[in-house]
Amino acid sequence: MTAATVIGVDAATTGLGDADHLARALAGELGLPETASVGTHAVRTGRPHLALTLTLPNAATADGVWRALTGRAAPEPVGLALGEWRHGPAELSEGAAHAVAERTERGAGRAVLFPGAGALTGTVGVAELLAASAVDEVTLLGAAGPPDGARRILTRDHLRPEWREGRLVLTVMEAAGGVLVPFEVPDPTPCCADH
Template sequence: MTAATVIGVDAATPGLRDADHLARALAGELGLPDTASVGTHAVRAGRPHLALSLALPDADTADGVWRALAGRAAPGPVGLAYGERRHGPAGLSGGAAHAVTERTVHGAGRAVLFPGADGLTGTVGVAELLAASAVDEVVLLGAGDRPSGERRIVTRDHLRPEWREGRLVLTVMEAVGGVLVPFEVPDPTPCCADH
């Protein structure tokens, strides 16, 4: 992943649910390819919020997405960052640049969209999930152990793995009946959702 293929978008999104909605809306509006991924990143400068990183398969695709985003009439202020380019208010374009740095330099962030994610609905096996998506590893919360490939994950149609040092890792928990569930729930309690 290089900065030449990652675009940061900061609309001062206050919470995870809103960030997920923005990520999906932009992916649809821009027609992002299946090989693209979109992540969220905490911005702590000013009022804490979330920004997005859009990782695209090549520089040509990234250039086209940049032009579309920069020429887009957004409903509110939006900052963009791509390489040395900045667009929008300084605070927001700085947040967008932070998202790019988190993704490209630190290999960090929370994945909303990633290759193979659309096919991971219902209940899937660990081995199947790893083979069919960009997820590199599944780990059990707390123990850090890797569940066997035969274990089943009830996805709740909401998988949000995290990039950790450039690897996409899905954290799961034990659930009733011996199945696993993703650590992040689809509709977090508002008071706790953004901590």
């Protein structure tokens, strides 16, 4: 992956739910391939908010998506970044560039859409999840090691793994009945949703 295949999109989105909605809307509008991924990244300069990254399979696809994004009429100001290119208000395009840097380094951010995510619904085994998706690792909150590959994860149709030290990592926790659930819940309570 190079910066030439990662596009940053900063619409100054403030909530995780809103960022997830924007990620899905853009993926649908742009017709992103299943090999693409869309992530969220915290921007802490100015007013803290979230920016998106669109990670595309090759530079030609990224170029086409860039042209579509720069040519669309957005209801609110949007900043974009692709390599050295910037588009939109400076503060937002720099937020987009920050997101691109994080995604390119695979050091931070959370994945909303990623290869294999569509098939991970209902209850899946840890080993099955790892084999069928871009997730590199599953960690069990509070455990010294990873969960057994035969353990089952009740996905709640909401998996949001995070990039850490170059790996896409899904954190899970114990739930009733011996199943595991993702640490991030689909509908967080308002007091905790954006922390």
